[in-house]
Amino acid sequence: MSDADYDYEDLGLVAGLEIHQQLDTETKLFCHCPTERREPEEAVRTVSRYLHPTRSELGEIDDAALEESRVEREFEYLAFDTTCLVEEDDEPPHRIDDEALDVTLEIAQLLDATPVDTGHVMRKIVVDGSNTSGFQRSTLVATDGEIATEAGPVGIADLLLEEESAGRVEETDAGVVYGLDRLGIPLVEIGTKPDIRSPEQARAAAARIGMLLRSTGHVKRGLGTIRQDVNISIAEGARVELKGVQSLDDIDDIVREEVGRQVELVDIAETLREREASVGAPVDVTDVFADTDSGVIAGADAVVALPLYGFDGLVGREIQPDRRLGTEFSDHATRSGAGGIFHTDELPAYGVTDEEVAALREAVGEGEADASGGQPRAGEDDAVALVAASRTVAEQAIDAVAVRARDAVEGVPEETRDANPDGTSRYLRPLPGAARMYPETDVPPVSLDPTAVETPELLTEKVDRYAEEYGLDPGLAEQVAFGRRMPVFEAAVADGIDATLAAGTVESTVTELRRDDVPVDRLRREHFLGVLALVDSGDLAKEGVGDVLRTLAERPELGAEAAAEEAGLAGVDESAVRETVAEVVERNEEQVDEQGMGAFSALMGEAMGALRGKADGEVVSTVLREEIQKRA
Structure with missing residues (x-):
């Protein structure tokens, strides 16, 4: 049966989403270490662990954890100069991060979810090596929300604040190598109710949640910072959790392929029973x-x-x-x-x-x-x-x-599966159960006050405001609002920077640099704001912004002023501009005598090239016109 032949209503498709999004906070959830990612070669030492499952308060061992532990593996962790004892599980966790809690409460408001009165930190057993402690800390923050899709509303079952797992670096003969730079980054998990009835609605719901998350301006962007898990079943099948869907574009394909897999397995089971x-x-x-x-x-x-x-x-x-x-x-x-x-x-x-x-x-x-x-x-x-x-x-x-x-004789087994890039999936482990959760005794409960935070402006609302308030072209307004550097743009205009300059810098200029293979992901907020401040003060021409950002991307330890010096783009005063322009006109005296102002365009390009972005184009244009008029 092809996808075109599937009647999802007739098959009884039921699906739900779990969205995991890293928050862009200053420090990690249970320690004061930074949340910036590092390269493996920056590691300064390693830590090794062997992990084993523990029993819950009821004396039960989770099936998923038990299966994971059957293969004896050594887990090696790369530690960096910022790694602390909490991350190595050699010191108890600190109090839960206030900034992460505030952002999570903002997300709760956007999801129309009701915060709980008190947040209690729980331990969730994880023995695949992705956490040095053998468990992940998780806190329920809000429940019972709802989002809208064209196919109907989708309920939000719960919103949790968790610590991100360690990032997998490589597999070895002995086990797995992880990096501790990612471990502990604040992460929200949003679980929908099983209200999704088609692949298209699954994608629409994920897109809506993603837009709401980005509206806070405090979520990380880029590959691996957001992950979608999809729970899928059909009437004659079973609930299957598909983990690690990296791209929004893959969600509808994942749902279609899983429905097809379950349809085939149901048919195989019928044949096996007949035989x-x-x-x-x-x-x-x-x-x-x-x-x-x-x-x-x-x-x-x-x-x-x-x-x-x-x-x-x-x-x-x-x-x-x-x-x-x-x-x-x-x-x-x-x-x-x-x-x-x-x-x-x-x-x-x-x-x-x-x-x-x-x-x-x-x-x-x-x-x-x-x-x-x-x-x-x-x-x-x-x-x-x-x-x-x-x-x-x-x-x-x-x-x-x-x-x-x-x-296979019985039908479709309940299980957790790993999503493949082509939309298919492979077996990962049994579905986890309640036995993997138990209270965290090292972190005190925290009172939650939703009135302490304001509801963020939606990205769709920002687009309209940028166009109306700043006069941005609607297309550019949308690029900026939905772009990963929207918070930088807002900080720049708050500092009095021209909105069109700020928008063009964080979108068009960055795109051009990326096409030239400049490592733009190394550019930080302070880099952009520093460069734009130089332009605003007249110490850097707009034409030099790209070159200074290029220098900062290659040497991020520099400040904006030092990068401008390094790039040879320190601003020049008007007298120096007049001297350079006069030399250009003198070299092209014959052309000026013949064409007058008709020579302006060619000489403008030559003058800007001679100044190499050290002077603003408007200033150069004014001076050049004056010099040509003198000759005329």
Whole structure:
């Protein structure tokens, strides 16, 4: 079935969003470290941890945390010259950051959500290494809000303030390397109610929430600063959480692909039940491949196979583009450390021969079927999956495949999946449960006062105001309002800077520099305001703004004045301008005598080039006209 054939209402599509947005505050949520990101090569030391799940107050262990802990991994953390003991989990957290709380309360107002009276910090168990402590701190701030979309309102279930996880740097043979620069940045999580009924509405809801967040002027911008998780189910399927959707443009595709996956899995389950399919017991088939030409299998210590009675032709069935039921099995195997699986729907291949496939089926037939009742050997209607690895990994991986295969008979398993860039997804872990949450005893509760903050102006409202109040072109007004440097623009005009100059600088000039591969992301608020102040005071010509910003991007430690000196663009007085312009006119005396003011355009370009952006174009124009008129 193609997407065009889906009737989402008939399928019973239900979806909800979880939006995670980093806040742009001065310090982190539970310490005084800065929230700026760093490059891995700037690290000054490393910290190592092994993490294990803990029991909740009720004595329960979360399934997701338990599965994550089954593979022993070392987590290494890159520490920087700004890293503190809180980030290393060697000191208790400080009180929750007031600035982050205020921004979160502003967001609550924009979402029409009701703040709670008191914020209680909770611990959420996370043992994937993304937090040195083995848990993430999270605080419920508001509930029961609502946003509007063209397809109808979408309720806001909750708004939480959390600490961001550590950023993954790389995977190693021993485990994972993370950077501590991201850990602890204030992060809001917005969870919608399951009111979304189509891929288009999911995207519209995410876009609306994103606009509201940016309206505060206090959220970080750029890749990785906002992430969308999507919870999706259909009537005959199950709730699946898709994590890590980086781009707004991907949300509707993610929903479509997950609906398609669940439709296919439901159909596969019906076929398996019609065939009275079952999953057998694992069998050691290492001897079958003793002389194999398959490089992957030949290099393994052990080969363990799993008979899948009634699965023939279905393991290789495509359920998403370039992803099959066998790929789902493989996802589970890799979680146990295996490289993947082979299965008979794709064999002979990869160096495995027809004779080895026949021997494999015969060997599996010598094993015992499980209690669900199998057949004495794997026949033509059956499939076989196998894992080649070290014995421990192979046995753990084939057990994981068996669990997933039994789920296939039942239908769609509830789980957490990782969103792929192409709109498909892969298995990540079981859905987390309530057992992973328990109170944080090191941070005191905090009273929340929504009257202490003002409701921010919406970006859509800013566009109209910029056009009306500052006379900006509507297109430029929209670029500035929705752009990542809107707060810089507002600070500049508040300082008396010409609005058109400020808008052109933060949008057009930055775009031109980016096209020239200038690292504009290194430019900070004070860089822009410093350069614009030089122009306003007459110490820098407007024409020199781009060159000074280029210098600051390459050497961000400089101030605006030093960068202007470095770029050779320190302002010149009017006498120096007159001297330079007079020299230009003198060199072009014959052209001036013949054309008079007709020579103005050519000489203007030459004069500006000679001054190299040191003088304002209007001043140069005035002086040049005077000099030409003298000649005339």
